[in-house]
Amino acid sequence: MVRSPRRRAAIAYLTAAPFVLFALFPLVWMLMASLKQDVELYDLAQNPFLVRAGITWEHYNFLFTHTAFPLWLRNSMVVASVTTVLSVLLALLAAYALARLRFALAEAATTFVFIVYLVPTTLLFLPLARLMALFHLSNTLWSLIATYPAFMVPFATWMLTAYFTTIPRDVEESALVDGCTRTGALWHVVLPLARPGIITAALFGFTLAYSEFIYALTFISTTSLKTVTTGVVVDLIRGDFFYWGSLMGGALVASLPVVLLFSLFLDHYVAGLTAGAVRG
Amino acid sequence: MISREEVLHQRTSAYGVRIRPETVTAWSFLLPTVLLLLVLAVYPLIYAFFLSMTDAQVSGPVHFVGVRNFIRLLRTAIFTLTLSNTVWYTLAAVTAKLALGLALALVLAQRAPGMRWIRGAVLIPWVVPTSLAMLAWTWMFDSTYSVINWVLMHVGMINGPIAWLGTPRLARFAVVLVNVWSGLPFFGINFLAGLVTIPQELYEAATVDGAGSLVRFRRVTLPLLRPVLATVLLFSVVMTSSDFATIFVLTKGGPQNTTQILSTLAYKLGLATGDLGNAAAISLYLFPVLAVSTYVQVRLMRRVWQW
Numbered sequence: 001m002v003r004s005p006r007r008r009a010a011i012a013y014l015t016a017a018p019f020v021l022f023a024l025f026p027l028v029w030m031l032m033a034s035l036k037q038d039v040e041l042y043d044l045a046q047n048p049f050l051v052r053a054g055i056t057w058e059h060y061n062f063l064f065t066h067t068a069f070p071l072w073l074r075n076s077m078v079v080a081s082v083t084t085v086l087s088v089l090l091a092l093l094a095a096y097a098l099a100r101l102r103f104a105l106a107e108a109a110t111t112f113v114f115i116v117y118l119v120p121t122t123l124l125f126l127p128l129a130r131l132m133a134l135f136h137l138s139n140t141l142w143s144l145i146a147t148y149p150a151f152m153v154p155f156a157t158w159m160l161t162a163y164f165t166t167i168p169r170d171v172e173e174s175a176l177v178d179g180c181t182r183t184g185a186l187w188h189v190v191l192p193l194a195r196p197g198i199i200t201a202a203l204f205g206f207t208l209a210y211s212e213f214i215y216a217l218t219f220i221s222t223t224s225l226k227t228v229t230t231g232v233v234v235d236l237i238r239g240d241f242f243y244w245g246s247l248m249g250g251a252l253v254a255s256l257p258v259v260l261l262f263s264l265f266l267d268h269y270v271a272g273l274t275a276g277a278v279r280g
Numbered sequence: 281m282i283s284r285e286e287v288l289h290q291r292t293s294a295y296g297v298r299i300r301p302e303t304v305t306a307w308s309f310l311l312p313t314v315l316l317l318l319v320l321a322v323y324p325l326i327y328a329f330f331l332s333m334t335d336a337q338v339s340g341p342v343h344f345v346g347v348r349n350f351i352r353l354l355r356t357a358i359f360t361l362t363l364s365n366t367v368w369y370t371l372a373a374v375t376a377k378l379a380l381g382l383a384l385a386l387v388l389a390q391r392a393p394g395m396r397w398i399r400g401a402v403l404i405p406w407v408v409p410t411s412l413a414m415l416a417w418t419w420m421f422d423s424t425y426s427v428i429n430w431v432l433m434h435v436g437m438i439n440g441p442i443a444w445l446g447t448p449r450l451a452r453f454a455v456v457l458v459n460v461w462s463g464l465p466f467f468g469i470n471f472l473a474g475l476v477t478i479p480q481e482l483y484e485a486a487t488v489d490g491a492g493s494l495v496r497f498r499r500v501t502l503p504l505l506r507p508v509l510a511t512v513l514l515f516s517v518v519m520t521s522s523d524f525a526t527i528f529v530l531t532k533g534g535p536q537n538t539t540q541i542l543s544t545l546a547y548k549l550g551l552a553t554g555d556l557g558n559a560a561a562i563s564l565y566l567f568p569v570l571a572v573s574t575y576v577q578v579r580l581m582r583r584v585w586q587w
Contacts (some may be wrong), residue, residue: 009392112314118518122523131327214547229409266399
């Protein structure tokens with residue numbers, strides 16, 4: 001029954017290895033393709049796992065000087081940052097009300113936010129496309145800034161409501177007794193305590209907005225206004241010719257911002273990912 | 281005993297106003313969010329229902345046609361194929377994610393130095409934007425340069441290169457495999473979160489009673505994991521059946537519509553041919569799944585929150 005810790009660790013690594021390989025292989029493969037020279041990349045006689053002809057930066061060079069890739073990257077960063085700030089602000093107010101205040105129709109409001117959280121974007125992209133045309137927002141970054149909060153706010157509200165309920169009420173109630181207003185109590189007392197929850201909500205919102213695909217694909221047609229997810233997928237492929245090296249380089253560089261955030265804030269992401277299920 | 285909360289309430293309601301000030305505060309906090317969701321989620325959903333019952337094109341007059349779109353679609357070969365594809369895609373991918381997700385959670389629950397980094401590594405497919413990751417998979421499934429073919433040929437399992445995304449059966453397998461790749465982290469990490477809440481004493485008691493590891497898994501782990509299993513399952517059924525990026529990038533629904541699912545067909549019809557009425561009807565065939573899943577989840581949630 002009792003196993004030595006070393007043997008236990010060995011079993012853990014061995015059983016984890018296939019999952020780690022499965023998860024990371026496509027990314028490793030992207031990196032390899034983006035660094036290989038074309039002659040080797042398209043040489044069927046070569047072992048694809050080896051790099052014999054040396055690495056090259058020409059694919060990245062092409063990406064940054066001959067395509068709109070830098071613009072796409074900027075567009076994505078702008079849209080994701082702006083919508084994250086907006087969504088977290090709205091969600092903070094809503095979550096505070098849902099978690100802390102007693103009011104008429106509180107249950108209905110909570111259920112409403114939760115239901116909207118479950119509506120997938122693929123059900124809404126067509127009517128939203130018409131709505132954006134109506135508001136003259138089609139083919140602008142504003143169309144994304146306007147629509148992304150619709151899926152980010154419910155999620156952030158949900159997460160922050162759960163977080164607020166873990167903060168003891170006493171602290172803010174003494175602030176209220178001391179003459180603080182509700183808004184004052186929220187700003188000076190609750191917000192500092194809720195910081196980890198806010199960071200998680202913001203990271204999650206940013207990741208979701210940055211990765212969004214179908215709205216960006218539907219609403220935006222001008223190359224220079226595309227986000228990385230649609231730009232790399234749609235505009236880097238010209239006809240039947242795939243610039244695989246640049247394509248893989250683009251996909252990799254475009255993924256870096258969120259992967260970087262993820263590795264820096266691993267615990268926040270885990271908390272966010274499990275926010276729904278653990279409560280349920 | 282009167283709590284402080286109630287003292288505060290008495291004080292605020294002592295002004296004799298019918299609507300309590302706290303209700304006013306609460307709704308002023310909620311108003312921006314509720315308005316936003318009404319305009320950008322509820323209204324579009326209602327509008328989708330409206331469109332689905334018309335013959336709307338991108339431009340031109342619109343006529344009300346009732347449920348005719350929904351009925352005519354059922355008599356269209358491409359649509360029925362798409363509908364069954366969506367069902368099979370969802371069933372296969374969710375089942376695989378469920379089984380592998382449980383295995384992954386058990387693996388990640390083991391204690392070893394550096395386990396935190398292993399957890400981080402297996403979560404990466406969730407973080408990488410799906411559409412971008414799909415490019416890597418398209419390259420890995422390329423009919424000429426597929427690394428998967430190279431490996432299979434070198435271990436002698438196949439004789440020549442196979443067209444993964446060009447052969448109906450293989451393309452269907454490929455899109456499910458890739459959906460499992462991107463969805464597995466969510467399952468694994470949630471099951472892991474559920475696993476660690478199971479008290480260790482239960483396992484010890486079961487062991488004392490002579491239960492082997494398989495019995496412990498079936499009699500202790502699974503029953504106690506049920507709430508988490510249910511939530512993840514319901515959520516994933518909605519997300520998988522409404523998946524878009526995976527299919528759009530990998531196969532565009534091909535070959536011959538064998539991997540076409542509701543979302544990709546709706547996109548094709550709505551954007552390429554501008555047939556908004558039918559496109560809206562197609563995507564609304566997802567609605568029953570969403571409605572049932574939402575209903576059950578709201579009930580589960582209410583039980584947890586004890587309303």
